[in-house]
Amino acid sequence: MARSDVKLIGAWASPFVMRARIALNIKSVGYEFLEETLGSKSQLLLESNPVHKKIPVMIHDGKAICESLVIVEYIDEVWSSGPTILPSDPYDRALARFWAAYLDEKWFPTMRSIATAKEEEAPKALIEQVGEGVMMLEDAFSRCSKGKGFFGGDQIGYLDIAFGSFLGRLRAIEKMNGVKLIDETKTPSLLKWATSFSSHPAVKDVLPETEKLVELAKVLAKFRAASSNS
Amino acid sequence: MAGGQVTLLDFWPSPFGMRVRLALAEKGVKYEYREEDLWNKSALLLQMNPVNKQIPVLVHDGKPVCESLIIVQYIDEVWKDSAPLLPSDPYQRAQARFWADFVDKKIYDLGRKIWTKKGEEQETAKKDFIDSLKLMEGELGDKPYFGGETIGYVDIALVPFYSWFYAYETIGNFNIEAECPKLIAYCKRCLQKETVSKALEDPQKVYDFVLILMKKFGI
Numbered sequence: 313m314a315r316s317d318v319k320l321i322g323a324w325a326s327p328f329v330m331r332a333r334i335a336l337n338i339k340s341v342g343y344e345f346l347e348e349t350l351g352s353k354s355q356l357l358l359e360s361n362p363v364h365k366k367i368p369v370m371i372h373d374g375k376a377i378c379e380s381l382v383i384v385e386y387i388d389e390v391w392s393s394g395p396t397i398l399p400s401d402p403y404d405r406a407l408a409r410f411w412a413a414y415l416d417e418k419w420f421p422t423m424r425s426i427a428t429a430k431e432e433e434a435p436k437a438l439i440e441q442v443g444e445g446v447m448m449l450e451d452a453f454s455r456c457s458k459g460k461g462f463f464g465g466d467q468i469g470y471l472d473i474a475f476g477s478f479l480g481r482l483r484a485i486e487k488m489n490g491v492k493l494i495d496e497t498k499t500p501s502l503l504k505w506a507t508s509f510s511s512h513p514a515v516k517d518v519l520p521e522t523e524k525l526v527e528l529a530k531v532l533a534k535f536r537a538a539s540s541n542s
Numbered sequence: 543m544a545g546g547q548v549t550l551l552d553f554w555p556s557p558f559g560m561r562v563r564l565a566l567a568e569k570g571v572k573y574e575y576r577e578e579d580l581w582n583k584s585a586l587l588l589q590m591n592p593v594n595k596q597i598p599v600l601v602h603d604g605k606p607v608c609e610s611l612i613i614v615q616y617i618d619e620v621w622k623d624s625a626p627l628l629p630s631d632p633y634q635r636a637q638a639r640f641w642a643d644f645v646d647k648k649i650y651d652l653g654r655k656i657w658t659k660k661g662e663e664q665e666t667a668k669k670d671f672i673d674s675l676k677l678m679e680g681e682l683g684d685k686p687y688f689g690g691e692t693i694g695y696v697d698i699a700l701v702p703f704y705s706w707f708y709a710y711e712t713i714g715n716f717n718i719e720a721e722c723p724k725l726i727a728y729c730k731r732c733l734q735k736e737t738v739s740k741a742l743e744d745p746q747k748v749y750d751f752v753l754i755l756m757k758k759f760g761i
Contacts, residue, residue: 363644363677379640382636386636389635402619405616409615413609414594
């Protein structure tokens with residue numbers, strides 16, 4: 313375990329926080345996990361991320377680093393002697409960053425809107441869009457993995473972390489809507505990858521349980537219904 | 543590897559395209575510029591960026607790189623022997639990435655709202671836009687550029703939007719310089735560099751283009 317003063321402000325359910333935790337685990341860096349309470353923001357969070365006021369925030373030797381993918385690259389660069397997270401070739405790096413940006417800017421907002429969709433048929437259409445995105449990642453997998461088990465090749469890397477952090481949420485959506493977004497026929501590579509990723513030592517203790525995420529989704533739905541009725 | 547055939551698929555008024563033009567100029571990279579008609583996208587563009595179908599796309603030895611900031615990082619990593627765009631210290635790099643991401647999240651979206659929305663929505667966008675620029679002024683501090691003594695990643699991310707400020711001001715009926723004099727002074731300082739003045743488009747031209755867009759979209 314590398315000794316250093318690392319704190320991570322986060323929450324168990326957040327895929328973005330999970331990314332930072334996986335990266336720290338890959339590098340065997342010990343850290344203090346400061347769990348935020350749902351519905352409120354701590355003084356430390358507001359002080360260390362005044363611009364966005366969001367988790368995750370990594371505090372390393374007193375300095376704050378914000379935005380999950382920025383944190384992951386920072387971790388890779390600081391603990392450079394550990395297993396590498398970003399690919400070494402500039403083109404492979406650009407490809408990994410491209411897909412991570414796609415996930416954050418296009419795919420995840422669609423997935424997130426399933427829970428709050430108002431019209432009757434909207435969740436179905438949104439789930440379909442999410443499914444199409446997953447198919448694109450299946451395609452990207454063959455290009456990035458180059459025949460190996462992870463997007464990063466033999467080891468889990470940047471895109472494994474960026475996409476894998478959504479697995480819990482994806483499985484919760486599958487369960488709650490009776491659909492399969494990663495399966496044997498449509499996404500055979502991702503199905504295998506999902507199992508390998510979930511059981512990876514750097515991942516398994518920080519991947520939220522599907523059941524707990526389903527419970528949380530129900531709690532949030534009740535909360536939203538209550539506040540819209542008041 | 544540096545060298546090889548470099549083509550940029552672009553659209554002249556795009557601030558995202560300007561970022562790439564500026565990065566290539568800073569590195570002294572020779573490239574072929576291809577103007578795209580966004581209402582009639584070329585087969586090459588659709589082939590090179592099938593996911594987003596957007597410019598800019600950098601094609602290096604036949605392989606496409608998409609998303610302006612990803613392209614700028616790629617350029618920095620491939621042509622690494624001249625004019626580094628990102629700092630070498632990991633914490634400084636994280637700060638640079640954070641602020642470039644901030645420009646993407648705020649400046650573009652809010653700027654767009656200023657010329658596409660009216661009434662309350664437009665007023666809110668104007669206020670948030672100014673607040674965002676003020677935050678960036680704070681980050682700039684006393685440095686000549688965000689990159690320090692030389693232009694860097696955040697400068698490249700931000701300064702192309704200066705081409706659009708005149709359009710935002712005229713359509714939104716407000717004065718950016720009055721609210722953010724430091725930021726405008728900074729933009730003008732950047733424009734004194736030949737690479738910047740060549741990469742950025744004339745604000746009047748951009749404004750005329752926005753008027754055409756507004757007519758097209760019935761705004």
